[in-house]
Amino acid sequence: MSQVSVKETFGKGVRFYRAHGALETSGLVRKNLAEFVRRFVNRRFDRRYHVDTAGTTLLAGLTCDGANKEHGVLYEPTPIRTLKCMFRMLPVDVGGFTFVDFGSGKGRTMLYASEYNFSRIIGVEFARELHEVACRNIQTYRNRNQKCKDITALCMDATKFSLPEGPCVLYFFHPFREVVMRQVLSNIEDSYRETPRKIIVLYYHPRLNDLIETVGFLRKRGERPVPFDLSAEPCVYRRRLAVYETPEPGRECSRARDERSREVVEESNEQHDNRSAKAPG
Numbered sequence: 486m487s488q489v490s491v492k493e494t495f496g497k498g499v500r501f502y503r504a505h506g507a508l509e510t511s512g513l514v515r516k517n518l519a520e521f522v523r524r525f526v527n528r529r530f531d532r533r534y535h536v537d538t539a540g541t542t543l544l545a546g547l548t549c550d551g552a553n554k555e556h557g558v559l560y561e562p563t564p565i566r567t568l569k570c571m572f573r574m575l576p577v578d579v580g581g582f583t584f585v586d587f588g589s590g591k592g593r594t595m596l597y598a599s600e601y602n603f604s605r606i607i608g609v610e611f612a613r614e615l616h617e618v619a620c621r622n623i624q625t626y627r628n629r630n631q632k633c634k635d636i637t638a639l640c641m642d643a644t645k646f647s648l649p650e651g652p653c654v655l656y657f658f659h660p661f662r663e664v665v666m667r668q669v670l671s672n673i674e675d676s677y678r679e680t681p682r683k684i685i686v687l688y689y690h691p692r693l694n695d696l697i698e699t700v701g702f703l704r705k706r707g708e709r710p711v712p713f714d715l716s717a718e719p720c721v722y723r724r725r726l727a728v729y730e731t732p733e734p735g736r737e738c739s740r741a742r743d744e745r746s747r748e749v750v751e752e753s754n755e756q757h758d759n760r761s762a763k764a765p766g
């Protein structure tokens with residue numbers, strides 16, 4: 486901060502104190518200090534690895550590919566402590582897996598994932614301006630622990646993306662609303678039915694958990710709250726992380742079997758309802 490801005494800030498502080506008193510001034514100082522710490526910690530990843538991923542951006546002013554802008558959620562990078570926790574929840578060694586970030590923004594999660602031995606990393610982002618920053622970040626990223634260098638940022642609508650062959654880890658940080666999520670899940674399911682394989686879904690801030698739980702080809706592996714993170718807004722502490730995966734080989738979900746088991750559940754619910762209807766009192 487320059488001398489002039491320190492003087493200006495101090496002057497503003499004194500004026501505020503005179504107008505509002507000690508209690509309100511100390512509240513304001515605490516709030517500003519917390520914001521300063523949040524921003525500082527949030528930029529730590531960027532400073533360390535020579536990239537630009539911090540900060541939030543609304544989609545309103547951005548140029549988005551396809552017709553789903555109204556169903557998209559703003560850009561916000563995943564906090565680093567959340568990423569650490571999430572990658573520890575991975576049930577397998579990811580060698581041979583492709584990592585896909587649906588709604589990759591400026592690419593923070595792709596870059597973080599490159600510390601793991603994925604065979605390939607792909608980011609799908611429909612906002613051109615964010616995609617361009619991600620491409621620059623991939624070029625400038627410097628990290629001696631980087632294991633995967635095959636990183637591709639794609640500028641496209643997630644509903645148009647075809648899942649690569651082979652085992653995959655798919656990441657969603659609540660990127661879009663239900664109508665788009667439904668289409669994306671349906672594409673993933675078609676790809677899985679055609680070639681059954683290991684697919685792991687990491688879902689941060691799982692607002693559409695209920696939707697994922699209705700698709701027949703994924704099983705929930707676990708869910709937990711996110712860890713405390715100084716760089717995150719207070720509301721973030723209420724967020725959770727969920728992990729889903731396809732069943733082991735030989736126990737693949739078949740659409741027919743899923744439908745049959747749904748029918749069995751519905752039948753038994755119906756029998757139960759009939760029994761309850763007949764039950765006295």
Ligand SMILES: C[S@@+](CC[C@H](N)C(=O)[O-])C[C@H]1O[C@@H](n2cnc3c(N)ncnc32)[C@H](O)[C@@H]1O
Nearest residue numbers: 557560561562563588589590594611642643660
């Ligand atoms: C919450 S941010 C996640 C950022 C990133 N995954 C990370 O972890 O740092 C959600 C991103 O999804 C993108 N998005 C929203 N709808 C999309 C769509 N239909 N296709 C592709 N990207 C989309 C937004 O532009 C935004 O950058």
